[in-house]
Structures are given as C-alpha cells and as structure tokens.
Amino acid sequence: MPVQDLDKIFQEKIDDEIKIEPKDWMPEAYRKTNTRQISQHAHSEIVGMLPEGNWISRAPTLKRKAILIAKVQDEAGHGLYLYSAAETLGMSREEMINDLHSGKAKYSSIFNYPTITWADMGAIGWLVDGAAIMNQVMLTRTSYGPYARAMVRICKEESFHQRQGFEILLVLSRGSKEQKEMCQDAINRWWWPSLMMFGPKDSESTNSDQSMKWKIKRKTNDELRRNFVDMIAEQIKTLGMKLPDDNLKWNEKRKHYDFGEINWEEFWNVVKGNGPCNKQRLDARKKAWENGAWVREAAAAYAKKKASSPASGGTKGGALVAA
Numbered sequence: 001m002p003v004q005d006l007d008k009i010f011q012e013k014i015d016d017e018i019k020i021e022p023k024d025w026m027p028e029a030y031r032k033t034n035t036r037q038i039s040q041h042a043h044s045e046i047v048g049m050l051p052e053g054n055w056i057s058r059a060p061t062l063k064r065k066a067i068l069i070a071k072v073q074d075e076a077g078h079g080l081y082l083y084s085a086a087e088t089l090g091m092s093r094e095e096m097i098n099d100l101h102s103g104k105a106k107y108s109s110i111f112n113y114p115t116i117t118w119a120d121m122g123a124i125g126w127l128v129d130g131a132a133i134m135n136q137v138m139l140t141r142t143s144y145g146p147y148a149r150a151m152v153r154i155c156k157e158e159s160f161h162q163r164q165g166f167e168i169l170l171v172l173s174r175g176s177k178e179q180k181e182m183c184q185d186a187i188n189r190w191w192w193p194s195l196m197m198f199g200p201k202d203s204e205s206t207n208s209d210q211s212m213k214w215k216i217k218r219k220t221n222d223e224l225r226r227n228f229v230d231m232i233a234e235q236i237k238t239l240g241m242k243l244p245d246d247n248l249k250w251n252e253k254r255k256h257y258d259f260g261e262i263n264w265e266e267f268w269n270v271v272k273g274n275g276p277c278n279k280q281r282l283d284a285r286k287k288a289w290e291n292g293a294w295v296r297e298a299a300a301a302y303a304k305k306k307a308s309s310p311a312s313g314g315t316k317g318g319a320l321v322a323a
C-alpha cells in the first residue's frame, strides 16, 4: 500500500481514538517522537531519584525515611515501565542509556536543582510531583498504547507522592519559626523551576503542533502550566505560605490566575547542561551504570543458562534480563 494511504489510515485511527500498538504501521516521525518523549520521560524518573535520594539517610524520623525510600523506589519502577514502553518502538535500552550518558538525550530540567533542606522533600512532592501529575493525567490518554497504559499506574503512585509532599510542608508550616521559614524558603526555590517543567511557551514549542495532531499530547505546555498555577495558588492557602510571584492574581474575566514571566534564559541554560547540578546528576548516573555492570552480566549469564536447560521450562530465565 502506498505510504500516503497508510498515513491516512493511521491518522483516521488516531482521530477515532484507537490506540496505536507496537506492531501497527506508524509514520517514522511518530515512532521517533514517541521514542524521544518516552525515553526522556524514563530518564527523568531515574535521574529524579537522585535529589530525593540525598535525604534518605537524613530523614527526620524512621517513618519519614520509610516513606521516602518507598517513593524513590516508585520512581525507579516508573523509569522501568517507561524504558520498556520505549523499547517496544525498537530502540534498545542500552542505546537509550548511552544517549543519556552522552548528553544527547534530555531529562527534565527540574532535577538539576539541589535539595538543601528537609523542606525540599515536601516541595518536590507537592510541586514537582504535582506538575508531573498535571502532565501525566493527560498522558493516560496518549495515542501510543504502551505509553498510555504505563501512565495509568504511574499516575496513581504520583498522586500519593504529591499528598505526602504536601503533608511534609503542612507539618512544617505549623511548626516553629525556623520550620515555617524553611517551608517558605523551599517553596520559593522550587516554584519557578516547577513551572519550567511544562516546557517552553507554546509559541516556542517545536514539537507541540505535530504531537497534538497525533494525540501524543492532548494539552499544550501553556494550558497545563496554567492549570497547575490555578491548582497550586489555591492549595497554598491551606499552608498559609506565599508563592514567590508578585504578579500572581485571580483574573475574573479569564477565570484563571495571572502570573509573572518565567526566566526562560535560566530554563534553556539548565536544558543545555549548565544548571546547578547537571554535571553531578550525570556523573552519578554514569557511576551507577558502571558499578552495576556485574549485575547485568550475572543476570544475562543466568538467563542464558536457564534458557538452555530444558528442566527449567526453556526461556523463563529471560524475564530476569527483561525485568
């Protein structure tokens, strides 16, 4: 069948809300965009473990430590579902990891900021996971089947993460003068970078038009950012804290909050690798990859042994490598 016809059938499926599955025909650019977005999303989850991992050994109580460990483990799980979803498009996990390590593939700008105080754990949960959910609820309806299905489970876990972050800040906001100040300081530092997570303004977004047409994205960067501001501007009232934006004001006509201008120079600087922690984050990932080489080798050797042993039921051991 000529490519134009295949293309037409493909777009009709998208328009009819039929999910695209790995073995279906798809335009190469659709495959490429999904591989890019899903793998970058996976990298974000894995790199995203580092800022919080920094506080596991210093969490204020045993209960807080257990919760934080569980949350960071959830992020690892999200990374693994997403790498698996990206692999169904034909790129190997090793290639994806190489692209992360070489700086070719991006990951979310937000994870290049330092976690200085315990309140940062609250701010990350509330604001960073909050922004992530705003974006990811939309992605549960994305057109590529494996990505959409991965997002359903991820969103359930993220909403727990957001609540635990808010609760950390709520406790601090009702604590001593120092705790209140720590809470406000964390909000001040994480607010603007959280808004940057949604990506450049629509007018600067190179991928949005095509991704909306293919229903990879269902809402634009600016729409999601606006919805996030509306949500947080209300929730912060419960904390009795302030968002660091003098231009934040309810606009009765628009039925949305107006807010100040994002520092786009800072955003692009971080995206290009020059943020406060970019080097530290990539170095940590590369080191973890090198240190884990023996585990991958052992798993591959075990899988090979299992596959060649008839008593074990053939290929069962292969699951170890894929997991």
Ligand code: FAQ
Residues within 6 Å of the ligand: 036, 037, 040, 041, 042, 044, 045, 048, 049, 075, 106, 107, 108, 109, 110, 124, 128, 129, 132, 135, 196, 197, 198, 199, 200, 204, 205, 206, 207, 208, 211, 221, 271
């Ligand atoms: N950081 O044309 P657009 C999480 C790049 S998960 C770095 O608008 P697109 C969970 C973009 O890649 C957080 N780069 O791009 C968690 C593109 O460059 P490229 C991650 C960014 O793809 C919580 C260029 O700018 N979530 O937080 C960023 O249509 C707590 C032009 O931009 C996802 O990945 C950025 N913020 O829209 C974990 C969700 N924004 O690739 C641990 C899935 C844009 O062409 C702890 N991704 N760029 O070279 C998406 O929804 C989209 O990819 C967007 C960007 C909305 C992020």
